Amino acid sequence: MALIPNGIPEKTIERLSEYRRTLLACHREGITHIFSHVLAGIHGITAVQVRRDLMLIGFSSDTKKGYDVKVLIDFISNILDSENPVNIAVIGMGHLGQAITKYFNGKSLKLRITVAFDVDPAKVDTAIDNIPCYHMECFEKVVQENDISIVIVSSPTKVAPELVVPIINAGIKGVLNFTSTRLNFPQGIYVENYDITTLLEKVAYCVKESEENNDNN
Numbered sequence: 001m002a003l004i005p006n007g008i009p010e011k012t013i014e015r016l017s018e019y020r021r022t023l024l025a026c027h028r029e030g031i032t033h034i035f036s037h038v039l040a041g042i043h044g045i046t047a048v049q050v051r052r053d054l055m056l057i058g059f060s061s062d063t064k065k066g067y068d069v070k071v072l073i074d075f076i077s078n079i080l081d082s083e084n085p086v087n088i089a090v091i092g093m094g095h096l097g098q099a100i101t102k103y104f105n106g107k108s109l110k111l112r113i114t115v116a117f118d119v120d121p122a123k124v125d126t127a128i129d130n131i132p133c134y135h136m137e138c139f140e141k142v143v144q145e146n147d148i149s150i151v152i153v154s155s156p157t158k159v160a161p162e163l164v165v166p167i168i169n170a171g172i173k174g175v176l177n178f179t180s181t182r183l184n185f186p187q188g189i190y191v192e193n194y195d196i197t198t199l200l201e202k203v204a205y206c207v208k209e210s211e212e213n214n215d216n217n
């Protein structure tokens, strides 16, 4: 089980983000309290898991009425969010880069994609979905001027390894890599590699296994 620097397991961090989204939806609907088993049911996990996750972040509450939705949103936000908004850059403003930008911007109060990088002359020095797009040659300078701490890598896979050095030199702290090549960074730079092929193969394997088990029963 991978641990984030403060000792909270990665999976717990992912679930906290999911709980917060659910709690925000509850809050918008005027729901003030929620029981752990209800939150668990929505997320397809056990109430014990929810309670364990919240215990890990030091959250306790009067469980007779369930968790106070607003208090829990604020508590999780204190854990997940930085005090100030975090600026993110996209490297490779193609199909995926543009889809991520369109989908993501406006979804989070604290995280925002503010600049993009590409090498295509048709994209460089234009604004795509209101995001200014710069040439990779200016990467370090633009990152520093725009206080960027996280990058999303959505360049072609074959150029991704060439991006590692500029990312390190620019002082980037976190990388979400969508290309099919695993990128390794020195300690101090957190990287999440997200490969759709791996995930689909995992789903297909689980489907195959469950079909084989059903056939044997």
Ligand SMILES: NC(=O)c1ccc[n+]([C@@H]2O[C@H](COP(=O)([O-])OP(=O)(O)OC[C@H]3O[C@@H](n4cnc5c(N)ncnc54)[C@H](O)[C@@H]3O)[C@@H](O)[C@H]2O)c1
Pocket (backbone or CB within 6 Å): 091, 092, 093, 094, 095, 096, 097, 117, 118, 119, 120, 123, 136, 153, 154, 155, 156, 157, 158, 159, 177, 178, 179, 180, 194, 195, 196, 197
């Ligand atoms: N993980 C996933 O779920 C998933 C899904 C789709 C695509 N992908 C991957 O995402 C990447 C992008 O896919 P796409 O369909 O958007 O491709 P695309 O060709 O539409 O976009 C790639 C963009 O990167 C730019 N680029 C090329 N060289 C560059 C460089 N050196 N620096 C910066 N930008 C550069 C191109 O000009 C282009 O705008 C690919 O690596 C692909 O394998 C991942």
